[in-house]
Amino acid sequence: MIELQGLTKRHRAGDIETTALDTIDLAIEAGEYVAITGPSGCGKSTLLGLLGLLDRPSSGVYRLQGEDVAAKTSRELAAIRRGRIGFVFQSFNLVDELSVHDNVQLALRYGPLPDKAQRIRVAEVLERLGLAHRAAHHPSQLSGGQQQRVAIARAIAARPALLLADEPTGNLDSAHGQQVMRLLHELHAEGTTLVMVTHSAEHAALASRCVRLLDGRVLVDAHAEYLA
Ligand code: ADP
Ligand code: MG
Numbered sequence: 592m593i594e595l596q597g598l599t600k601r602h603r604a605g606d607i608e609t610t611a612l613d614t615i616d617l618a619i620e621a622g623e624y625v626a627i628t629g630p631s632g633c634g635k636s637t638l639l640g641l642l643g644l645l646d647r648p649s650s651g652v653y654r655l656q657g658e659d660v661a662a663k664t665s666r667e668l669a670a671i672r673r674g675r676i677g678f679v680f681q682s683f684n685l686v687d688e689l690s691v692h693d694n695v696q697l698a699l700r701y702g703p704l705p706d707k708a709q710r711i712r713v714a715e716v717l718e719r720l721g722l723a724h725r726a727a728h729h730p731s732q733l734s735g736g737q738q739q740r741v742a743i744a745r746a747i748a749a750r751p752a753l754l755l756a757d758e759p760t761g762n763l764d765s766a767h768g769q770q771v772m773r774l775l776h777e778l779h780a781e782g783t784t785l786v787m788v789t790h791s792a793e794h795a796a797l798a799s800r801c802v803r804l805l806d807g808r809v810l811v812d813a814h815a816e817y818l819a
Contacts, residue, residue: 592753592784593619593642598651600637600807611637613807614651619786621752624779626795627788629804635788636757638804642786643678643755644668656752673702677746677754681761683738685730691717691741692726698748716744720774736767743774747783754778756787760794772797 600612611634619625627635640646641653644660653660656675660668677698685694692713699709717723720740730738739759746754756775760768772794779785787798795801796815803811 592621592623592656593617593786594652594654596652598641598653599649600634600641600646601649602637610807612641612648615807615809617802617809617812619784621784622779622782623800624776624785624798625787626798626801627786627804628790628792628795628801629810633804634807635804637807639755639757639786639788642753643676644672645678673698674749675751675753677749677751679739679742679746679754679756679759681758683730683735683742683762685738685741685745687730690727690729691722691733694730694741695745695748698745702749712748713744716748720744734767735763736770739763739767739771740774743771747778751783753784753786756785758788758790761790768794 595615595617598612598615598617599610602609602611615638627638629635637646641648644655648661655671660671663671686697689697695713695716696709699712704712714723714726717726720743722737722740722744725733725737730741733741739762754775759775760771763771775785775787776797785798787794789795799815801811801813801815802809
C-alpha cells in the first residue's frame, strides 16, 4: 500500500534548515495497523503529513498503491487524498462556522457522489459514531470526545483505504480517548489500513506494528509478536 525509499524532508525556517526525516525506508501493507512513536520533534507529524500528501518530500520515493506520487500535480494529489486518505488530527480541525453535518459533508464535497447521496452517507456515518442527534450542532457546542468523533466521521465519510491519525487522543481525557481507540480498532478490523502517531505506550501496544523514530530516522520497526 505504502512504499517509502530514502524519503527525506527538510524544513526551512529563515536560514535554519532542519532535517525532519532522514532517508526513511518503510513499507506498509494494506490492512496493517501501524503505530508511529518517538520523542517530540523526531519527525512523526512530518511523516504523517507526507503519507497523507499534505506535504511533499525534499527527496526520495513515495509509492501509494503502486503509484509514484512525486510526479503528481497538487490538483492530482488533492484528488488522491480525497478519495483514498482520511486524516484525524489531535486538534480536531473542525470548521466551527459549519454544523456537524456540514463538517462531515465537506469530505464528500468534491467527490463523485451527488448531493443527496452525500447527505445520506453523512447521516449513516453520524449514526454509526453515535452523533446523529448532534448533526445540527456546531463543533464548539460539543465535548472534546464528541468533536473528535465528528473528525473521525469526516475522515471516514469517503471510505478511504488509508486512515492517518496524529495523536488522536492527545486532547482527550482517558475515557474519551479509549472510545476513540475502540473506534479506530473497529475501522482497522473492517479492513482500513491505519497509521497512528501516539505518545501512549498503551495505545501503541494495540497496533500490530510499532515504528519508533529518533531524529528523523527509523530506530525500531517491530511487529507485535516481537514487542515485549
Ligand atoms: P513530531 O511530530 O515527532 O513532534 P515534527 O514532525 O512535528 O515532529 O517535527 C520534526 C522536526 O521538524 C522538528 O525539529 C520541528 O521543529 C521541525 N519542523 C516541523 N515542521 C516544521 C515547519 N513547518 N517548519 C520548520 N520546521 C519544522
Ligand atoms: Mg507531532
